[in-house]
Amino acid sequence: MxxxxxxxxxxxxxxxxxxxxxxxxxxxxxxxxxxxxxxxDGIAGNLTRFTGVVTGxxxxxxxxxxxxTFDLRGCKRILDAGxxxxxxxxxxLRHSDDDALITAFDLSQSMLRRARRHLKSPRxxxxxxxxxxxxxxxxxxxxxxxxxxxxxxxxxxxxxGELSRVLNPGGKLLLMTTxxxxxxxxxxxxxxxxxYNRKELIGACEESGLSWVxxxxxxxxxxxxxxxxxxxxxxxxx
Numbered sequence: 001m002x003x004x005x006x007x008x009x010x011x012x013x014x015x016x017x018x019x020x021x022x023x024x025x026x027x028x029x030x031x032x033x034x035x036x037x038x039x040x041d042g043i044a045g046n047l048t049r050f051t052g053v054v055t056g057x058x059x060x061x062x063x064x065x066x067x068x069t070f071d072l073r074g075c076k077r078i079l080d081a082g083x084x085x086x087x088x089x090x091x092x093l094r095h096s097d098d099d100a101l102i103t104a105f106d107l108s109q110s111m112l113r114r115a116r117r118h119l120k121s122p123r124x125x126x127x128x129x130x131x132x133x134x135x136x137x138x139x140x141x142x143x144x145x146x147x148x149x150x151x152x153x154x155x156x157x158x159x160x161g162e163l164s165r166v167l168n169p170g171g172k173l174l175l176m177t178t179x180x181x182x183x184x185x186x187x188x189x190x191x192x193x194x195x196y197n198r199k200e201l202i203g204a205c206e207e208s209g210l211s212w213v214x215x216x217x218x219x220x221x222x223x224x225x226x227x228x229x230x231x232x233x234x235x236x237x238x
Contacts, residue, residue: 003029003132003153003154003155003158004154004155005024005025005154005155006154006155006156006157006196006200006204012180012195012197013182015182015185016180016181016182016184016185016195018185019182019185019186019188019189020180020185020188020189020194020195021188021189021191021192021193021194023035023036023192024152024154024192024193024194025154025194029154032154033107033130033152035192036107036152036192036193037107037108039191039192040084040108040110040111041108041109041110041111042110044190044191045084045085045108045110045111045114046114048084048085048087048111048114049085049114052085052087056218057087057218057228058087060218060219060228061087061088061091061147062091062094063218063219064088064091064174064216064218064231065091065092065094065095066095069216069233070145070172070174070216070233072092072095072096072097072100072143073096073097074097074142075096075097075100075142075143075172076097076099076100076101076142077100077101077103077140077141077142077143078092078096078100078101078102078103078141078142078143078144078145079102079103079104079105079136079141079143079144079145079166080092080102080103080104080105080144080145080147081105081131081144081145081146081147081149081163082105082106082107082131082146082147082148082149083104083105083106083111083112083115083126084106084111084114084115084147084148084149085111085114085115085118086104086114086115086116086118086119087147088145088147089102089104089115089119089124090118090119092145093119093121093123093124100123101123101125102121102123102124102125103124103125103127103136103141104124104125104126104127105126105127105128105129105134106126106128106129107128107129107130107131109128112126112127112128131146131149131150131153131159131162131163132153132158132159132162133162134162134163134165134166136166137166138165138166139165139166139167139168139169139171140166140168141166141167141168141171142167142168142171142172143167143171143172143173143174144163144166144167144171144172144173144174145173145174146159146163146173146174146175146176146177147174147176148176148177148178148191148229149177150175150177150196151177151178151188151191151193151194151195151196152191152193152194154194156177156196156201156204157204157207157208160204160205160207160208160210161208161209163208163210164208164209164210164236167236168236169236169237169238170235170236170238171235171236172213172233172234172235172236173210173233173234173235173236174216174231174232174233175205175230175231175232175233175234176229176230176231177196177201177229177230178191178193178194178195178196178229178230179195179196179197179198179226179229179230180195180196180197180198181195181226181227183226183227184229187229196230198230201230205234209236209237210234210235210236210237211234211235211236211237212232212234213232213233213234213235214232214233215230215231215232216231216232216233217231218231
């Protein structure tokens, strides 16, 4: 499968452009996808738990699922898209209804093994899937959580289109992705991903039938210093 590349914003700083990983643009998409899968199958995937502790995201993730932030109450079928080591699945399970069923997928088999090892629940199903070709029916899920996977698509629209397709009308999406800041560019180097400009990403979401409900910040300091990437709640238009 090939993919176009969403052009980088002309407003980004030269430093961000210089620091950002170029792997997504110098490789054909199928080769880049294989490269990223191998990257997470290896030591980088093992490091995700460590980096979650160092950055604080392992703990801060729990703040996202409060009723006043991203409310999962009433959602009976929930998708954790690109679940990684299960960092968000754990909180989804904790803050969703007792009868809610959770599907967690990743392209990396090693990441899925790590997720299964760290979280065992009959309410959670782990599967291998590709964000650009999801094996689910239209409107199947009430809510989707997509954390730090969209930046591995040169163009976000195929992934956003699939997330929109599997959401029911009015369904909600918690989206987290790397922003075109200096810190985001450093993260891009480590994880061989791209960064997104916030305004242009909002436009891509709207094209995919996903309306931007509100930005979300881990803390007030994150908002003031533009830390923590782009985090937002979106809704599928009815």
